[in-house]
Amino acid sequence: MERLLLRNIDRENSNSIETYLSNGGYLSLRKALREMSPGDVIEEVKRSGLRGRGGAGFPTGMKWEFAAADIKEPKFFVCNADEGEPCTFKDRLIIEKDPHALIEGMLIGAYATGCRYGYIYLRGEYPVGRKILERAIGEAYDKGFLGENILGTEFSFDLYIHSGAGAYICGEETALINSLEGRRGEPRIKPPFPVNAGYLWKPTVVNNVETLANIPLIIERGGDWYASIGSPDCPGPKLYPVSGKVKRPGVYELPMGTPLSEIIYEHAGGIVGDRKLKAVFPGGASSSVLTSEEIDVPMDFPSLAKAGTMLGSGAVMVLDETDCIVRASLRLIKFFRHESCGKCTPCREGTDWLVRIVSRIEEGLGSEDDLDTILDISSVMENSFCGLGMAAHNPVVSSVRKFKDEFLKHIKLGRCPFRRS
Ligand SMILES: Cc1cc2nc3c(=O)[nH]c(=O)nc-3n(C[C@H](O)[C@H](O)[C@H](O)COP(=O)(O)O)c2cc1C
Ligand code: SF4
Incomplete structure (x- = not known):
């Protein structure tokens, strides 16, 4: 499959704005601001069928529609870059290697939903990512992609980074918001949902890093094109971090719905020492385990739910016959x-x-x-x-x-x- 989410990561200075611009970067923002209304952007994202990559798989277009419909102001757009789940290391790749894809995705989302301010809530243990994001945000301000009257339009957006202090629960969106407000990192009761009462009890969109990195692609090539990739019920490219007893651990970009067996044996090279596979946690540390007989399952939200487990962050943890x-x-x-x-x-x-x-x-x-x-x-x-x-x-x-x-x-x-x- 053509690399989409990881299209820039092997380029020299992949995280600089020059590299991003030379590969069509910020053209989707330009298109959204100049040729599309906020409602058009939301329709395109709805048509794409994109579902959030943070774990819950909520339809992104629908979330944006709820936020856009709320008239309270100001509204906030938050990128969830907490990535605290054991064995999940996919967002880090985007943060460190292609931060402008994330920033462009946030800008388009903020335009569509009417958000004036944005925060990237970053895992505290990602100090390298913080430096890279700080530089990228500075570059985006210098080029006029952030700040007042972006690209000569009426749209203005300021973006800040907030580092977490090492609590996994702060990845849960309401605990994240509490933490962002300087309160104890504990979840809040839902409803009300953050889209209506989030940061400072104002409408707040919370989206995962990988979710946002899809947005420039959807605006550039269209929702119908995006919906044709991978599983019909749950389309698009997906980053699968694979770890444990495989020969080639790493992050693999594949169409959503790629069978788990293919991910383990073709892409990650099979089991270390050619031993027998014993068990797989297919969707992060809180997913139910699958046995070696159950690994032909497509790796998408509905298929894994049907198999009695979940996709979660998509992190695959492999155990072999020598593991207890x-x-x-x-x-x-x-x-x-x-x-x-x-x-x-x-x-x-x-x-x-x-x-x-x-x-x-x-x-x-x-x-x-x-x-x-x-x-x-x-x-x-x-x-x-x-x-x-x-x-x-x-x-x-x-x-x-x-x-x-x-x-x-x-x-x-x-x-x-x-x-x-
Ligand atoms: C305990 C817990 C931890 C979570 N950690 C993260 C995380 O690190 N990153 C993330 O994007 N979503 C995480 N989530 C999911 C978020 O609450 C939320 O659903 C997500 O950020 C929404 O973005 P999305 O719609 O783009 O997936 C977590 C949820 C729970 C319950
Ligand atoms: S709110 Fe309850 S379920 Fe959630 S982390 Fe705290 S103790 Fe656990």
């Missing part, structure tokens, strides 16, 4: 326990109990009753306040369901069968 699934699920739930903000009981207590129980099983001190307790706890966690708690138990519960024998082996042997000593 009990230890892998323990590692993941430990992450969520650490990152739980503590606001609600099911998540705060549930993640802690899951860590305690899976730890004792992993050490060979568990009992068969523990497996039922895990399922009970997870059904309570489904009622958590936000997506973190609602999904945190998925890797553990799906591992218990699909690899029950391995959990029982730990219990019967009184030790981990994968440990040498």
